[in-house]
Amino acid sequence: MKRRSSSSLRVLVALLTAIAVALFALPILAIVTSAPWSRLIEQLSSVPVQQALGLSLISSFGAVLLAVLLGLPLALWLSQSTSLLRTIVRIIVTLPIVLPPVTAGIALLLAYGRSSLVGAQFERWFGFSLPFSTAATVVAAAYMGMPFFVLSVEAGLRALDPRYLDAAASLGAGPWRRLWSVTLPMIQPSLRTGILLCFARALGEYCATQMFAGNLPGSTRTLPLACAVAMEVDPELAIGLSLILASLSIAVLFVLRHSWTPRR
Amino acid sequence: MKRRSSSSLRVLVALLTAIAVALFALPILAIVTSAPWSRLIEQLSSVPVQQALGLSLISSFGAVLLAVLLGLPLALWLSQSTSLLRTIVRIIVTLPIVLPPVTAGIALLLAYGRSSLVGAQFERWFGFSLPFSTAATVVAAAYMGMPFFVLSVEAGLRALDPRYLDAAASLGAGPWRRLWSVTLPMIQPSLRTGILLCFARALGEYCATQMFAGNLPGSTRTLPLACAVAMEVDPELAIGLSLILASLSIAVLFVLRHSWTPRR
Amino acid sequence: MSLHLRFNLNRGPLQLKLDLAVNAGETLALVGPNGSGKTTCLHAAAGLISIDHGTILLNGAVLDDGTGNAFVPAEQRDIGIVFQEHRLFPHMSAQDNVAFGLRAHGIGRKAARLTAAAWLSRMGLGDFAAEKPHSLSGGQAQRVALARALAKAPRLLLLDEPLAAVDASARQDLRRDLATHLRAFAGPRIIVTHDAVDAFVLADRIAVLEGGRIVQTGTTEAISSNPRTRYVADLIGLNFFRGVVRDSALELKNGARLIVVSQHQGNAVATMHPRSVALFHEQPIGSPRNAWPAPIEALEPALDSVRVRIGGQAPLVAEVTAATVASMGLRPGLTIWVAIKATEVHVRPE
Amino acid sequence: MSLHLRFNLNRGPLQLKLDLAVNAGETLALVGPNGSGKTTCLHAAAGLISIDHGTILLNGAVLDDGTGNAFVPAEQRDIGIVFQEHRLFPHMSAQDNVAFGLRAHGIGRKAARLTAAAWLSRMGLGDFAAEKPHSLSGGQAQRVALARALAKAPRLLLLDEPLAAVDASARQDLRRDLATHLRAFAGPRIIVTHDAVDAFVLADRIAVLEGGRIVQTGTTEAISSNPRTRYVADLIGLNFFRGVVRDSALELKNGARLIVVSQHQGNAVATMHPRSVALFHEQPIGSPRNAWPAPIEALEPALDSVRVRIGGQAPLVAEVTAATVASMGLRPGLTIWVAIKATEVHVRPE
Amino acid sequence: HRRTTGPHSIRVFAAASLGAPISAIAKVFEAQHPDLRVELNFAGSATLLMQLREGAVADLLATADEQSMATVATWDLTSGSPRIFAQNQLAIVVRKGNPKGITALKDLARSDLAIGLCGPEVPAGRYAREALETAKVTVHPRTLETSVQALVGKVSLGELDAGIAYRTDANRDSVAAVAIPNAHNVTVHYLIATLSHGLQRSGADAFCAMVLSKEGQDLLHAHGFLAP
Numbered sequence A, B: 001m002k003r004r005s006s007s008s009l010r011v012l013v014a015l016l017t018a019i020a021v022a023l024f025a026l027p028i029l030a031i032v033t034s035a036p037w038s039r040l041i042e043q044l045s046s047v048p049v050q051q052a053l054g055l056s057l058i059s060s061f062g063a064v065l066l067a068v069l070l071g072l073p074l075a076l077w078l079s080q081s082t083s084l085l086r087t088i089v090r091i092i093v094t095l096p097i098v099l100p101p102v103t104a105g106i107a108l109l110l111a112y113g114r115s116s117l118v119g120a121q122f123e124r125w126f127g128f129s130l131p132f133s134t135a136a137t138v139v140a141a142a143y144m145g146m147p148f149f150v151l152s153v154e155a156g157l158r159a160l161d162p163r164y165l166d167a168a169a170s171l172g173a174g175p176w177r178r179l180w181s182v183t184l185p186m187i188q189p190s191l192r193t194g195i196l197l198c199f200a201r202a203l204g205e206y207c208a209t210q211m212f213a214g215n216l217p218g219s220t221r222t223l224p225l226a227c228a229v230a231m232e233v234d235p236e237l238a239i240g241l242s243l244i245l246a247s248l249s250i251a252v253l254f255v256l257r258h259s260w261t262p263r264r
Numbered sequence C, D: 001m002s003l004h005l006r007f008n009l010n011r012g013p014l015q016l017k018l019d020l021a022v023n024a025g026e027t028l029a030l031v032g033p034n035g036s037g038k039t040t041c042l043h044a045a046a047g048l049i050s051i052d053h054g055t056i057l058l059n060g061a062v063l064d065d066g067t068g069n070a071f072v073p074a075e076q077r078d079i080g081i082v083f084q085e086h087r088l089f090p091h092m093s094a095q096d097n098v099a100f101g102l103r104a105h106g107i108g109r110k111a112a113r114l115t116a117a118a119w120l121s122r123m124g125l126g127d128f129a130a131e132k133p134h135s136l137s138g139g140q141a142q143r144v145a146l147a148r149a150l151a152k153a154p155r156l157l158l159l160d161e162p163l164a165a166v167d168a169s170a171r172q173d174l175r176r177d178l179a180t181h182l183r184a185f186a187g188p189r190i191i192v193t194h195d196a197v198d199a200f201v202l203a204d205r206i207a208v209l210e211g212g213r214i215v216q217t218g219t220t221e222a223i224s225s226n227p228r229t230r231y232v233a234d235l236i237g238l239n240f241f242r243g244v245v246r247d248s249a250l251e252l253k254n255g256a257r258l259i260v261v262s263q264h265q266g267n268a269v270a271t272m273h274p275r276s277v278a279l280f281h282e283q284p285i286g287s288p289r290n291a292w293p294a295p296i297e298a299l300e301p302a303l304d305s306v307r308v309r310i311g312g313q314a315p316l317v318a319e320v321t322a323a324t325v326a327s328m329g330l331r332p333g334l335t336i337w338v339a340i341k342a343t344e345v346h347v348r349p350e
Numbered sequence E: 001h002r003r004t005t006g007p008h009s010i011r012v013f014a015a016a017s018l019g020a021p022i023s024a025i026a027k028v029f030e031a032q033h034p035d036l037r038v039e040l041n042f043a044g045s046a047t048l049l050m051q052l053r054e055g056a057v058a059d060l061l062a063t064a065d066e067q068s069m070a071t072v073a074t075w076d077l078t079s080g081s082p083r084i085f086a087q088n089q090l091a092i093v094v095r096k097g098n099p100k101g102i103t104a105l106k107d108l109a110r111s112d113l114a115i116g117l118c119g120p121e122v123p124a125g126r127y128a129r130e131a132l133e134t135a136k137v138t139v140h141p142r143t144l145e146t147s148v149q150a151l152v153g154k155v156s157l158g159e160l161d162a163g164i165a166y167r168t169d170a171n172r173d174s175v176a177a178v179a180i181p182n183a184h185n186v187t188v189h190y191l192i193a194t195l196s197h198g199l200q201r202s203g204a205d206a207f208c209a210m211v212l213s214k215e216g217q218d219l220l221h222a223h224g225f226l227a228p
């Protein structure tokens, strides 16, 4: 029911938005039109593509799960103060975004590979080494995607008015209930954005995955890896596979679109 | 002055935070210890590395600039409603995160390359073609980094209480002043996170850059590309260059750390 | 300069249907029960929500006509509004909050901050100029909000319970200060309040809003001498009954009857002052034409008297002295005789 | 069950230094000027901020001793608090807001929602159970906040201006309802208010907080018959002077003198009722021992009288009838003679 | 057309694996031709091809396989016939010091070893398969890498015990090469061609000549490549 007349800002926003949208839409349009649609249909039903699709879903949802499980506590902790320690941790968490993915993959291998301390322990306990396993694709995807989750959620937590938490405490709500019933619902936009960014990044990740998890059809070859493989022999197919990847995320985003409804 | 006694949540948060920090810190530690530090010092003063460093700074700061210039209006527009059009635009903006960077690079080439409609126009107007120019590294970095900015800022805008904007309007503040004096200061945490994510992603970007801008020393070879090149001949050096990249972002993050101070 | 509000506006369960004019230099007190639409009305006048039908005119110029074409946005209406929930900008100091409106009107930073500081001193907050809103007390925040609205010298002033959180002592000063300020202010002004004293002291005219409709308007005298609804009667502290006059008796809905002196027949409202209600232990013999036994529900000590709430079929309040309470041994639960002279019951046709 | 607050607490400019006890079943009204620390005090009792030194005891058990070791967090104190700014959870309906405290105490979802609905009806908000806070009016939100605090039947009740936004009519009912509820409630309760009537009706005892210190405590009668500071005098509507008694005259700081009847010599405060201030056009000849000319500053119509604010060296308020105002032609700016009998000036040593 | 880098530079697109020797040759070339600059664009064959297809302008193209060059030739982008300028051979890449004692292809079938290969999509993977087939060895690789680099990287980090790559790839400190006998080995040809849309035809020819000259061949040899 609120109306604001048109203003210079409105016009400028509209203009710049149009430019921005064009900037993003043109490349997408370009690959959509150049994709080999007829071949895609048949590819979609091929076993390797389906396997890759499945692995992609496993690794990206796994990454989101890990991100929420570990990233939420981390974000809570980071948002609590601005001590030097937290600054350092925040920087460490940001680094996977900056590092070239190959380097990130090497770092993962060095830290969790067979010949690393942790990796050796892991192999002793669980009987298999992390690299070249499906679990490794999840770890790689989480390593690359989680920073986005952590930083988004931290921003949300910092913007949260702590007086609502006080109110909840005064009503007898312990830390768990405060977290579940007040904090999480109130930082919903950031939480959602964090999950989205993490999911998208994990879904598209391949350099670090290839380095850390390898590239074996059926166990570690996710869709982006299949894409990279196809790029070597059949760039058109690679574009096609990328579009399958894109459709996957579009489907997820479309399902989630209603959760963007503003809170108030 | 507020104290909360230790609780099960606190303990669990501490525990999971520790795990998360370890997950992130171990790989970083691993590459830091395996890096050829002595050679790095000399590399740092070599012309190609300095050129790459300069180009990386140009492309990532350029990307942030573009992101703010175009992404802020886009985020403002996106946050205004939940129409289908906006959902579609949001999906389009998210796609660069999901697409394998090589595909993203191809998309950019297809859309803005010399043989594309836009690219041809561009060449006619400005006398040079975008691909294989420094400008192209900025475009590629912006294309890959801006989505993070847009989505973070949108989350912040959605969490902003519109009543403060009403208050500002009632005091005679037009759209510009509302944006500048109320909206932007109040969404600071998201804005800052958006800039950080965009900067970090742009700084680390290389696949799409390589495809769209090429890998020409002095004009398009950014630090991650130099890293990728070094990876072929001298993996140790590549790790070293990655660490320079990391240090660069650490420096930026460290300079910005005080802006994380909570608003209230 | 005058403000005409004549519009329909639906918000959730509220159906606001208004026809109200405020003249230049006139202060209108808008009173009414919670949820009756007072805040909504101010927001429509301010341009923060748009109306569905009708027009809002300021000095003859259309501010909104329900079509969206003529809608003048808030920032162009030159209003000063105090929000019920203050809405101070959390990222600005008290001084910058007050200076904000001045800055938006093109006044330089320095001059704006000086004026803001002067306003804060006037509100007794000279020492708190540099504080952010979260470290102000409730009353302090409200005063900053008041200063913020007044400092920019707007054409139209809209005050939504501007003194609700101010302490009793400062309220007297602030009310006086506000009265002076309002008198000096040329445009129309509307003040929403739940405080009868605020309304009487500050307003030239009172409009009573109930359920989205104006049920009564008039000068403070007219309203207080002739309350038309229970809400108004409660506001000014009178007993109130609504019923039908038949044969010089007011018949209430529940069948109770009050003997009254009235030429009028038919629907009517009746009021009486709590002081004109007398209490007896036994059935009184004498002039009061109305007398009935009823239980005491509560005793409410006021300043120099006690308000005795009485239940029964015609619940009312009697005002007696503390001495009477003591001597009669009044206490909740006790049944006593209530007596009212017919001449003390003021009946008005409805 | 009783609450003992004995602590120091510094927050920004405020230095709160308190020693206050509230017994089981007792309602304490905490009154005082804006920024005096009332809200801070409630928050310390609630465990939302911790004290610097001292102890907070509930029924003998330490809730906070300033060291952090004994600190009992808010959620374990079993309190009910109404915040001055409501703090309703914006993402929950009114009903879920009220049910929140019940749920936190282990009551099942269904039962909690039922109880919450009942409480909302009791507050006159039965129709608004499903509304989110942003679509409630200010007064409705406050009532939800009140319901939320009361519904969980806490051990300790802390109400920060719980009726400030409630309309005059509902306020009477709610006040009565609250009084009944408070009487039935076993624990100690503190109510912060700026409304003298609320304080008198709801509280057994009043504590006056000024600048972080308790300056006076006592029963409502004791306080109202013997206000020790200007704030309290203003709260209950009396004229107030502070000075030194010498030779049966109170000398004010600015040199003005008031003839008084007092055995006491030295520092003292004096009060007089506005009704005991008489106004004349000419210098009165007769019994009043105090008389001086002074300008009228303002006329404030009250319900059945007019309060005349008078300036000069000893500013005060006179209460006269509207008829007097008319017959004497009183108006702001006019200089009149003020006369007060020495016996009407109540002097108390300080 | 104008380029950002000015008219006096020749642009060379080269396969990433040729980075080191081509850079070295370019350095010598620039010293000998002060009026010319060499712009080197290294990337995987797929990227280079995509860039050329989408209109990128270059003077020279050096590929690590014949197939890529043939593809470019079908687009009529090469001028003159491409020339082989270097050769390479497969080798078993093992960790430094060969801790698992791998001496021949047949060792790769051992079940106690973690073996990696390149995928059949990349030339190295195809050739490795050929070599294994001719040697009649069946290998169960843990991974099929899309780049030789990634494969060798993993061997050097100890994640893999051995892999089949080019002999030029064993030039790191942490790995060693175990030669594959010629009978089983595959020879890879590196091709160079000037491009028809290039702007510096004479410079390109000069650079091409330099690569094929003794000086160029020595540099290639120094980096482990074999003469054609």
Ligand SMILES: Nc1ncnc2c1ncn2[C@@H]1O[C@H](COP(=O)(O)OP(=O)(O)OP(=O)(O)O)[C@@H](O)[C@H]1O
Pocket: C011, C012, C013, C014, C032, C033, C034, C035, C036, C037, C038, C039, C040, C041, C084, D131, D134, D135, D136, D137, D138, D139, D140, D165, D167
């Ligand atoms: N954004 C909204 N969405 C839905 N309903 C609304 C909204 N805002 C207000 N209302 C409804 O309008 C009614 C009137 O609200 P308003 O705030 O105008 O009341 P008010 O007269 O100011 O009351 P109070 O004295 O309590 O401040 C309320 O009952 C509320 O339910």
Ligand SMILES: Nc1ncnc2c1ncn2[C@@H]1O[C@H](COP(=O)(O)OP(=O)(O)OP(=O)(O)O)[C@@H](O)[C@H]1O
Pocket: C131, C134, C135, C136, C137, C138, C139, C140, C165, C167, D011, D012, D013, D014, D032, D033, D034, D035, D036, D037, D038, D039, D040, D041, D084
């Ligand atoms: N978070 C804070 N930081 C700094 N100062 C604070 C903070 N909270 C309160 N104060 C200071 O403490 C003083 C008392 O605040 P408090 O809210 O207790 O007052 P109050 O008695 O409740 O006043 P009111 O009647 O206006 O609600 C204020 O002057 C304020 O400046």
Ligand SMILES: [Mg+2]
Pocket: C038, C039, C040, C084, C160, D137, D138, D139
């Ligand atoms: Mg209101």
Ligand SMILES: [Mg+2]
Pocket: C137, C138, C139, D038, D039, D040, D084, D160
């Ligand atoms: Mg307070």
